[in-house]
Amino acid sequence: MGRAFVYVILGGGVAAGYAALEFARRGVSAGELCIISEESVAPYERPALSKGFLLPEAPARLPAFHTCVGSNEERLTPKWYTEQGIELVLGTRVKSADVKRKTLTTAAGETISYKILIIATGARALKLGEFGVRESDAENICYLRNFADATKLVSIIQTCNGGNAVVIGGGYIGMECAAALVTNRIKVTMVFPEAHCMARLFTPKIADFYETYYESKGVHFIKGTVLSSFENDSDGKVTEVVLRDGTRIPTNMVVVGIGIRPNTGLFEGQLAIEKGGIKVNGRMQTSNSSVFAVGDVASFPVKLFGSDIRRLEHVDSARKTASHAVSAIIAPETISDFDYLPFFYSRVFTLSWQFYGDSVGEVIHYGDFVAGRCGAYWIDKGRIVGAFLEGGDRDDYAAIAEAVKLKMVVKEKGEVEELGVEFASRAARHRESGAGLVLEKPLYAWHAVAGVAAALSVAGFAYWYGTRRRRW
Structure with missing residues (x-):
């Protein structure tokens, strides 16, 4: 057959x-x-x-x-x-x-x-059992990778209003699920082995901003340690999370986000x-x-x-x-070969960030890390290869995307720190005025048309997604 x-x-x-x-x-x-x-x-x-x-x-x-x-x-x-x-x-x-x-x-x-x-x-989501964690198949341990996972998670959340949750992992899934749990009036403890959240992307300064915000919402962080085991009740549900350092955390549910x-x-x-x-x-x-x-x-x-x-x-x-x-x-x-600008984004609580490019090289932070309009550029060999921004608008995100796509030259790091998004916006203004991109003409002349189209398309989607999020 x-x-x-x-x-x-x-x-x-x-x-x-x-x-x-x-x-x-x-x-x-x-x-x-x-x-x-x-x-x-x-x-x-x-x-x-x-x-x-x-x-x-x-x-x-x-x-x-x-x-x-x-x-x-x-x-x-x-x-x-x-x-x-x-x-x-x-x-x-x-x-x-x-x-x-x-x-x-x-x-x-x-x-x-x-x-x-x-x-x-x-x-697929990595499971705790793959790392030798005992009692890791309890019914109130949740993952989030597909529709069935999400349906199960919602069902358990609805039984835990006012209760406690432990989130294992400080990456994308951990951060977004922690925000959702808090919104559901559940007290959250996040546990991860790294020194700060989103360690693959965030710098310590960027991570500190988000961790401070999460703490203001009631999230508690336990960093630099890992899960050891669980304590279960007679019904097979997790009641305590036991960490390697001996810390025991009472909980009504566990959400695991340790990678894929x-x-x-x-x-x-x-x-x-x-x-x-x-x-x-x-x-x-x-x-x-x-x-x-x-x-x-x-x-x-x-x-x-x-x-x-x-x-x-x-x-x-x-x-x-x-x-x-x-x-x-x-x-x-x-069709020519795929020409992609790496793009990542997230929305949690009232926050919204976007990142383009690669997080390698020297980092220059800018903006107000208290008010929440802040960002960073990654500079490698004198050029912008990565850009991050929290709290921008559509034009801001399009500007930093273009700066990465065009690999803008950085001659004065202090100027970049002072100007922030404005440094990237110069490229768009020069192009629109027909003046050319004077910061590094040989670089921009051959890459401008394709770069602009890709950057605006990506940033436009992310902005639209943010405005629709409550409908989803």
């Missing part, structure tokens, strides 16, 4: 939805495209799970956040896929793949063949793997010409970093790599 398609997308997350939209725009015929997903719902905007789904008032619920509303495109409901003749195979696990024979085999034993495969398997691992298992030994993901070229094509990979699972060359191979765990990358891959499949003669 089996089925055959021209195109198969393996995975049903954000990337799958954006790939499907691009296929539809490029005229895919009914019956040619299939999406296989372990999840029971059609592709949706994953950021809504931590930014809107957990909120106590006007929470995000499907179908409101199906893809592709996150980029202000049409909402792809199950009905849309039917109308487009795109087959959704939901609640289905693929147990094996054979890229030479171009077949996938499901857990039920069905064989699905393809001419072109797009791997959009994303990543790309879902490459089906293709290891068949496709090239690099930086933990499936290696692709500038067209998202793997070492097998019939297979493409997108989103969290893909390691691709980033032109901005000298074509260094990167694997980027963020929704913006998932959306854009998916669309680019489909364009490269359908109309390869019209």
Whole structure:
């Protein structure tokens, strides 16, 4: 028993939805495209799970956040896929793949063949049991990676109003879930081994601003230590979190956000793997010409970093790599290699930040770290390679994005610190006036057009997303 398609997308997350939209725009015929997903719902905007789904008032619920509303495109409901003749195979696990024979085999034993495969398997949440933590399968221990996780988390939150929660991990999921829990009137303790939150991105100065704000909301931080074990009651629920230093924290629930691992298992030994993901070229094509990979699972060359191979765990990358891959499949003669500006953002409480580029080199902070309009530039070899801003507006974010894309030259560090966003805004003003970018003409002359378009597009989405967040 089996089925055959021209195109198969393996995975049903954000990337799958954006790939499907691009296929539809490029005229895919009914019956040619299939999406296989372990999840029971059609592709949706994953950021809504931590930014809107957990909120106590006007929470995000499907179908409101199906893809592709996150980029202000049409909402792809199950009905849309039917109308487009795109087959959704939901609640289905693929147990094996054979890229030479171009077949996938499901857990039920069905064989699905393809001419072109797009791997959009994303990543899975790392579990405590993988690190030897005892009693880590209690029913009030939660993760947040997919719709089922979020549904379980909401159910437990609703039983813990006024209670206590421990959040394990100080990264994206930890910070966003902690904010949601506090909004649900739950007292939160955050535990992580690093010296400060968001250690992969934030400098100590930036982290101090956010930790101070969180503390003003009642969040307690325990840094520099890790979870050792749990104490459970007779019903199997966690009642205490025990840390390595012996500290015991009473709790009603635990949320774990300790990272993710790309879902490459089906293709290891068949496709090239690099930086933990499936290696692709500038067209998202793997070492097998019939297979493409997108989103969290893909390691691709980033032109901005000298074509260094990167694997980027963020929704913006998932959306854009998916669309680019489909364009490269359908109309390869019209597509150049992917030119991506790495972009990350978050919204918690009334705060909102965006980051572009790479967090390497010397850091120059600027702005008011008390009032909450503050930021930083990362300078490497005299050029801006990364930029962060909290509390900006659409124009501000577009300006810092452009500064990174164009790798603006920094001659006087004191001037950068004093001017802050204004330093980046100069580039836009020079361009609009037709005067050229005088700070470093050789650099800007060849990169301006593409850089401006990409920066404005990314910043525009993030600004729009912020204004819609309460609806999600």
